[in-house]
Amino acid sequence: xxxxxxxxxxxxxxxxxxxxxxxxxxxxxxxxxxxxxxxxxxxxxxxxxxxxxxxxxxxxxxxxxxxxxxxxxxxxxxxxxxxxxxxxxxxxxxxxxxxxxxxxxxxxxxxxxxxxxxxxxxxxxxxxxxxxxxxxxxxxxxxxxxxxxxxxxxxxxxxxxxxxxxxxxxxxxxxxxxxxxxxxxxxxxxxxxxxxxxxxxxxxxxxxxxxxxxxxxxxxxxxxxxxxxxxxxxxxxxxxxxxxxxxxxxxxxxxxxxxxxxxxxxxxxxxxxxxxxxxxxxxxxxxxxxxxxxxxxxxxxxxxxxxxxxxxxxxxxxxxxxxxxxxxxxxxxxxxxxxxxxxxxxxxxxxxxxxxxxxxxxxxxxxxxxxxxxxxxxxxxxxxxxxxxxxxxxxxxxxxxxxxxxxxxxxxxxxxxxxxxxxxxxxxxxxxxxxxxxxxxxxxxxxxxxxxxxxxxxxxxxx
Amino acid sequence: xxxxxxxxxxxxxxxxxxxxxxxxxxxxxxxxxxxxxxxxxxxxxxxxxxxxxxxxxxxxxxxxxxxxxxxxxxxxxxxxxxxxxxxxxxxxxxxxxxxxxxxxxxxxxxxxxxxxxxxxxxxxxxxxxxxxxxxxxxxxxxxxxxxxxxxxxxxxxxxxxxxxxxxxxxxxxxxxxxxxxxxxxxxxxxxxxxxxxxxxxxxxxxxxxxxxxxxxxxxxxxxxxxxxxxxxxxxxxxxxxxxxxxxxxxxxxxxxxxxxxxxxxxxxxxxxxxxxxxxxxxxxxxxxxxxxxxxxxxxxxxxxxxxxxxxxxxxxxxxxxxxxxxxxxxxxxxxxxxxxxxxxxxxxxxxxxxxxxxxxxxxxxxxxxxxxxxxxxxxxxxxxxxxxxxxxxxxxxxxxxxxxxxxxxxxxxxxxxxxxxxxxxxxxxxxxxxxxxxxxxxxxxxxxxxxxxxxxxxxx
Numbered sequence: 001x002x003x004x005x006x007x008x009x010x011x012x013x014x015x016x017x018x019x020x021x022x023x024x025x026x027x028x029x030x031x032x033x034x035x036x037x038x039x040x041x042x043x044x045x046x047x048x049x050x051x052x053x054x055x056x057x058x059x060x061x062x063x064x065x066x067x068x069x070x071x072x073x074x075x076x077x078x079x080x081x082x083x084x085x086x087x088x089x090x091x092x093x094x095x096x097x098x099x100x101x102x103x104x105x106x107x108x109x110x111x112x113x114x115x116x117x118x119x120x121x122x123x124x125x126x127x128x129x130x131x132x133x134x135x136x137x138x139x140x141x142x143x144x145x146x147x148x149x150x151x152x153x154x155x156x157x158x159x160x161x162x163x164x165x166x167x168x169x170x171x172x173x174x175x176x177x178x179x180x181x182x183x184x185x186x187x188x189x190x191x192x193x194x195x196x197x198x199x200x201x202x203x204x205x206x207x208x209x210x211x212x213x214x215x216x217x218x219x220x221x222x223x224x225x226x227x228x229x230x231x232x233x234x235x236x237x238x239x240x241x242x243x244x245x246x247x248x249x250x251x252x253x254x255x256x257x258x259x260x261x262x263x264x265x266x267x268x269x270x271x272x273x274x275x276x277x278x279x280x281x282x283x284x285x286x287x288x289x290x291x292x293x294x295x296x297x298x299x300x301x302x303x304x305x306x307x308x309x310x311x312x313x314x315x316x317x318x319x320x321x322x323x324x325x326x327x328x329x330x331x332x333x334x335x336x337x338x339x340x341x342x343x344x345x346x347x348x349x350x351x352x353x354x355x356x357x358x359x360x361x362x363x364x365x366x367x368x369x370x371x372x373x374x375x376x377x378x379x380x381x382x383x384x385x386x387x388x389x390x391x392x393x394x395x396x397x398x399x400x401x402x403x404x405x406x407x408x409x410x411x412x413x414x415x416x417x418x419x420x421x422x423x424x425x426x427x428x429x430x431x432x433x434x435x436x437x438x439x440x441x442x443x444x445x446x447x448x449x450x451x452x453x454x455x456x457x458x459x460x461x462x463x
Numbered sequence: 464x465x466x467x468x469x470x471x472x473x474x475x476x477x478x479x480x481x482x483x484x485x486x487x488x489x490x491x492x493x494x495x496x497x498x499x500x501x502x503x504x505x506x507x508x509x510x511x512x513x514x515x516x517x518x519x520x521x522x523x524x525x526x527x528x529x530x531x532x533x534x535x536x537x538x539x540x541x542x543x544x545x546x547x548x549x550x551x552x553x554x555x556x557x558x559x560x561x562x563x564x565x566x567x568x569x570x571x572x573x574x575x576x577x578x579x580x581x582x583x584x585x586x587x588x589x590x591x592x593x594x595x596x597x598x599x600x601x602x603x604x605x606x607x608x609x610x611x612x613x614x615x616x617x618x619x620x621x622x623x624x625x626x627x628x629x630x631x632x633x634x635x636x637x638x639x640x641x642x643x644x645x646x647x648x649x650x651x652x653x654x655x656x657x658x659x660x661x662x663x664x665x666x667x668x669x670x671x672x673x674x675x676x677x678x679x680x681x682x683x684x685x686x687x688x689x690x691x692x693x694x695x696x697x698x699x700x701x702x703x704x705x706x707x708x709x710x711x712x713x714x715x716x717x718x719x720x721x722x723x724x725x726x727x728x729x730x731x732x733x734x735x736x737x738x739x740x741x742x743x744x745x746x747x748x749x750x751x752x753x754x755x756x757x758x759x760x761x762x763x764x765x766x767x768x769x770x771x772x773x774x775x776x777x778x779x780x781x782x783x784x785x786x787x788x789x790x791x792x793x794x795x796x797x798x799x800x801x802x803x804x805x806x807x808x809x810x811x812x813x814x815x816x817x818x819x820x821x822x823x824x825x826x827x828x829x830x831x832x833x834x835x836x837x838x839x840x841x842x843x844x845x846x847x848x849x850x851x852x853x854x855x856x857x858x859x860x861x862x863x864x865x866x867x868x869x870x871x872x873x874x875x876x877x878x879x880x881x882x883x884x885x886x887x888x889x890x891x892x893x894x895x896x897x898x899x900x901x902x903x904x905x906x907x908x909x910x911x912x913x914x915x916x917x918x919x920x921x922x923x
Contacts, residue, residue, distance in 0.1 A: 065508075073507070085508070086501055087501050087509075186508040188507045189507075192717035193717035221718075222513040222718065302714060306544060306714060309554050310553055316506070316507075325589075353710045
């Protein structure tokens with residue numbers, strides 16, 4: 001069902017709607033492993049109460065790095081296995097205010113460090129479309145719950161593709177908003193200058209609906225900016241295909257050098273369709289993309305190592321007590337997973353006094369160059385498009401080499417490095433079409449996503 | 464031996480709230496870990512709120528007092544990383560310099576910046592109290608322009624007096640923390656960390672300069688190192704090697720937006736600053752106060768403010784008479800009790816002092832403090848209170864005194880002769896004689912005057 005039908009279903013008979021979802025979960029969750037904490041009992045209590053607001057009676061799954069007061073928030077790590085969140089993230093406050101019901105906390109790569117869901121301390125999530133395959137990551141559970149009909153809407157977080165990648169692999173819709181439009185207060189940090197919470201849904205309307213609820217300036221996050229005055233759902237509802245006639249869509253040929261042929265073909269189907277609608281298609285060259293992944297994987301560990309300092313086993317989280325506090329800190333931090341440790345080591349090294357100029361500073365400068373280049377591009381063009389992922393989902397455990405894994409983010413990290421909005425629309429099984437727009441033009445990105453959805457996303461329904 | 468001494472001085476800024484959250488900045492007298500929130504305890508997912516504007520203004524104020532110029536660039540907040548139990552995020556947020564290139568009484572100021580204070584770690588028991596965590600600090604970095612322990616002490620005393628005046632820093636004791644850098648000719652720079660008082664700075668420098676001088680005399684090398692000062696043993700000792708080679712891995716904090724200092728903000732703050740020098744001018748030129756009163760008032764900015772308030776509101780009185788009551792009796796009562804300046808700063812006090820001055824000539828001086836304390840503590844009217852307690856010296860019929868004096872002078876010829884021959888004691892004797900004849904005792908001064916007058920009239 002698409003979001004509007006879901007809303008109707010949920011409002012007309014909330015308990016029946018809930019029971020359907022519960023049945024799906026009870027039948028299939030064992031195989032998918034999409035939740036770390038399921039809140040069926042809590043949700044059942046909530047569903048029996050009168051709900052009002054934009055999200056009334058909708059069952060929403062939350063990535064487990066977003067704090068929900070009184071509920072375990074693990075970030076997919078043994079370090080926070082028993083951590084009970086002491087407050088609601090700003091996005092959660094807003095969701096509750098609009099009558100949304102939280103159905104559970106979803107599985108994810110540990111501290112969001114991963115691209116396929118396999119680094120979770122609670123076991124990998126499986127792709128509901130093909131249980132042998134990865135669901136993408138790091139918002140693996142949030143994408144899987146939508147594909148498996150375990151929830152109506154979901155929240156993920158996206159640092160370098162963590163919403164869009166699993167959205168593509170699980171054939172759902174995912175959106176990374178402009179940096180700052182959604183508050184990060186209550187989101188467990190990965191890389192603070194790149195992190196952004198975003199919506200995941202069964203269609204563009206669902207994304208718009210959640211965006212209306214979660215976006216806006218927040219006194220608890222100084223990096224937030226004001227949201228546009230017009231509501232996202234209104235924009236989608238009043239939208240007609242030919243609205244985009246004459247809009248300029250650009251893609252970079254280097255994007256396709258990284259992309260599998262089968263995906264390339266699907267991508268060009270969309271391009272041709274857009275052309276037929278009267279949008280102008282332009283091919284360009286973006287040689288900078290070669291530096292996107294290296295830059296990204298220098299910025300991320302630098303900020304990540306800093307963010308991870310607080311997990312010392314003294315105040316909260318896993319503690320292994322030994323003879324003195326220094327050794328207690330060291331022993332406790334050993335509980336962190338391999339990929340997390342790798343990034344902490346890397347980040348500590350990069351920002352050390354001797355290496356700072358050689359690595360961190362350079363990465364920041366290259367990032368600025370990439371930003372400048374892309375923002376120049378958006379002066380001329382309306383959209384930058386690409387496939388979301390360069391490949392189809394791989395088998396669970398197939399990719400072990402970290403560098404191969406990092407390379408999977410090649411098409412998604414640009415949006416985070418620059419801060420621009422970017423969404424993924426499903427155009428075939430496990431294939432996403434990525435739309436990027438200029439800063440603060442989130443609504444425009446959603447419009448093009450909606451256009452593509454009308455023609456290419458019907459297949460989801462028949463799944 | 465001439466030394467080169469420089470300081471890094473931490474002062475607690477005077478604000479209502481902490482730097483990056485809304486918790487109270489007043490962490491004293493609270494049960495451990497009751498003045499905290501997710502932000503100042505570094506909970507996962509918490510972020511700093513935008514920096515407290517009051518703290519930024521106060522750092523700028525500190526900088527202006529030290530003659531600094533604003534740093535006209537985008538000022539980033541940095542993360543300084545180190546593991547310590549009292550530092551909840553295991554990194555401290557510290558700003559780049561906000562104010563630079565100052566000079567305060569001959570000592571150049573390199574820069575002043577803003578930081579968050581950690582909590583408090585009780586090493587012995589292993590307890591951590593985060594009540595203080597996140598309160599705002601200013602760090603003042605000087606050039607090594609100080610030459611001796613005496614110079615250091617004098618300069619720091621002046622510095623803290625001026626800072627206290629500005630109201631930019633907290634007044635309570637224990638809010639001073641100084642890192643002292645000291646080198647002598649032929650040796651490397653040694654840092655003494657975390658000295659907690661001005662006297663501590665003085666003593667640690669005395670010790671350290673002596674130690675370094677001895678090392679050089681016996682031909683040893685003074686290596687660059689970090690030491691700490693033990694105020695009980697009065698010595699400095701090296702810190703563990705590990706603590707000495709810290710790499711703080713500074714990076715800009717991505718959670719915070721850099722700030723820029725505008726000219727208009729600087730102008731606003733400038734208007735708000737009064738230094739002791741300016742106060743001295745006001746007291747001298749506007750109120751004509753005697754030098755000893757001025758010096759006494761300048762010692763305490765809060766008391767000074769109270770006195771200026773009274774002087775401003777009192778009518779038709781000699782300011783020196785007002786200052787006498789304030790600096791002697793009011794001051795003593797405040798010191799002896801737990802009264803706070805702001806509790807008594809009201810028009811009632813002004814009226815009471817006016818009333819008190821009307822009876823000042825007739826009141827028993829020894830009872831003044833009692834009257835003032837009744838006035839301040841129990842809201843008594845000073846005149847009524849003095850009457851009730853019979854502290855007023857009563858009016859005596861002057862003619863009656865004169866006739867008694869005349870009698871005494873004729874009967875006590877020896878004493879009169881002694882006095883005329885220069886024996887001052889004889890006068891006191893005569894006064895005593897007159898006093899003993901009077902039922903209501905006047906001020907002895909009055910009698911003395913009358914006796915002198917009579918002797919003069921009769922014998923000249």
